Amino acid sequence: MAASVQVLCPNGRRQNVKINPNTKLLQILEEVCQRQGFLPPEDYKLVQGRKEFDLSLSVRYASLPNNAKLEMVKSSSSRQEQEVIIALQIASGERHQESFQPSSSLWDILLLFESKNSELQGILTRVDTSQKPALHPVCIYMREEVVGEQALKAMTLKKLALTSGKAIIRHLHRPVDEGILGEIIDKVEKEKKKQEKLEEMAHKKQMGELEKSKEHNCDASSYISESQDNKQPMDTEENVQMPPFSTSVTADEFRIAQHEPMVQDEGENNVTSTTQTGPTRQQLERPTQSSTPIEDLRNLNIPGVEIFTPDDFSDLSPQEQAIAQRLAARFLPHIQAAGLTSPSTSQPQSASLERTPKPPSENQMPQTFENFKFPEATKGKNLSDSKEKRTWQENRCDRETILYDGNESLSQEILSQESDVPDDFFDVTKNDVKLMYRDLQNAVKRMEEQPLMTSAMRHEKMEAMFDSYDRIVIRVQFPDRYVLQGLFRPREPVSALYSFVEENIENKHDKFYLYTAPPKEVIKDFRVSLAVSKLAPAAFVYYGCEIQREIYASEELRRNHLKPRIEAEKIVSQILNPDVSSRPGPSSSESGPRLPPEGAPFGSQRMSAGSSSSLSSRPSTLPSGTPVPKWLKLGKK
Secondary structure: OOEEEEEEOOOOOEEEEEEOOOOEHHHHHHHHHHHHOOOOHHHEEEEEOOEEOOOOOEOOOOOOOOOEEEEEEEOOOOOOOOOEEEEEEOOOOOEEEEEEOOOOEHHHHHHHHHHHOHHHOOOOOOOEOOOOOOEEEEEEEOOEEEEOHHHHHHOEOOOOOOOOEEEEEEEEEEEOOHHHHHHHHHHHHHHHHHHHHHHHHHHHHHHHHHHHHHHHHHHHHHHHHHHHHOOOOOOOHHHHOOOOOOOOOOHHHHHHHOOOOEEOOOOOOOOEEOOOOOOOHHHHOOOOOOOOHHHHHHHHOOOOOOOOOHHHHOOOOHHHHHHHHHHHHHHHHHHHHOOOOOHHHHOOOOHHHOOOOOOOOOOOOOOOOOOOOOOHHHOOOOOOOOHHHHHHHHOOOOOOOEEEEOOOOOOHHHHOOOOOOOHHHHOOOHHHHHHHHHHHHHHHHHHHHOOOOOHHHHHHHHHHHOOOOOOEEEEEEOOOOEEEEEEEOOOOEHHHHHHHHHHOEOOOOOOEEEEEOOOOEEOOOOOOEOOOOOOOOEEEEEEEEOOOOOOOEOHHHHHHOEOOHHHHHHHHHHHHOOOOOOOOOOOOOOOOOOOOOOOOOOOOOOEOOOOOOOOOOOOOOOOOOOOOOOOOOOOOO
8 A cells, every 4th residue: 555645735635646755855855845836845834743854855754654743834935956076986986076966867867977977988878788687887876776878868956855955975877677677767757747647737726816817906096997888976986996905804894795785874875785896895805916815925925824715715614605704793893993993994885885884782891900900808818829728828737946066976775776686587478469469459550440530639639648646847958067957747738848948048049959869759739638749747858959058957946946855756756657657648558658666766768658658567487676687568367
């Protein structure tokens, strides 16, 4: 099945083009322009979404799939053809370089190299018939092979999409069967006929547009002469004089163009006007020139401006035409009232075209803000604060701020709780494997059976897991090894943590950020809660800043809240470990937070909802009082 691409043209039509892997994008563009009458092709380009293609590439190197959708748009500037520097590499490995015009054929290039180099005289274009099959000259460019004299004469640099720059073309002699050579000649003849047909189509479209523009000009000039001969006594020269061309189209003009009868307003003897048989008012406004002003304006290609005429709506269905008429009657009077149209369009053309627009009703009157006043109920209030922000500010807890030196070592009593264990403790037993396998099965089952949830539902679920914790502990370590500790609610936003750090640093204007490690992950989303950011029930974050300072904590913080590290550890023990057995937290079979043992130092690892509980019952094979390693994830039997 032949491959093809579909190109959307500026006129809204779609053109299918048959392609092969060696088809150049420039060939696709030129074929579409000739079929649809968009000349010259140098004024257009091919895009796909926001990607603009390099027209010198082939379909193979442009990574275009079969039935790809492309769009042809007008470029800001026309492409200019320049001389192409060709380096011809012969079979011996030598390279000869010359400059050529894009219209030069490969056969002409070979002849030129032969004429300028005596060593190559009669070699590049030679056909060796002494061998069977005969040896024919072959040129290779970008995996595209051009074989034989006829193909070399038909192939130009422009067909290879070489309109500027430099390129290398390989030359060699290759044996070619007579049958294959005949197929190549037939293919060249078909390409010539196809190109002649495309040029004929483009010529007919161009001539048709010229004839159409001449007919419009003739109709307008004849109608003007008739109206001048049949002037009424009340008409003046100002009424007959034609105003300059304007691109604005009023609702009345749209109705005239669509041959719709129009009723005059009251005050004009209630006369009902029928369809005008002459040209439209927009045609009367066109000056008698060789090309229509609309075409001239369209050729200017003004960015962001599209010009429409009543003729553009002739191919619509009656229902679509009625909708277009209502839209034009609704919006164009407001545009004219705002002064966006030319003053020449507001002047009457003649007595037969005068129309008095109906005054807009009260519902259609444009709303103004002259008498607007802010409500008195909101006077003096800060409306920028959202409801969520006020909620967490009202429910915020006492921070119990503590600053301690991270280099300070704990007492021997606390360190003795983490006594060394024998090496065989870390050996995985049969019961350990069974428990891990069971937990893995349960996790897979939950993932398969859980319903699809939105991000808001996932956030609510994560926050609900930590609702049993009244407060959580977060520590922030500064680059000078001092650690700031504070208490928060699990549902407080991340912005509360940033505000807490900003209140306790010496330089309030420093732009800082908070991150967790390892791996380094910057906490960026200020709107989500601390639980959703995996900072509950306890977390250790780091302070980062581009400006290096000797001291980061404020003087007030160092004077009033600098305490030994043991005080911070006691607060952590009181917050996270009271009544562990009675706390209605998540079961061990589910994913829950990991808590440090009572009295143990606060670990440097972040405790998130994804870690398994280490407070579950241990297998009977472990001796009593032996701590569970951090890597071992167990569940209840």
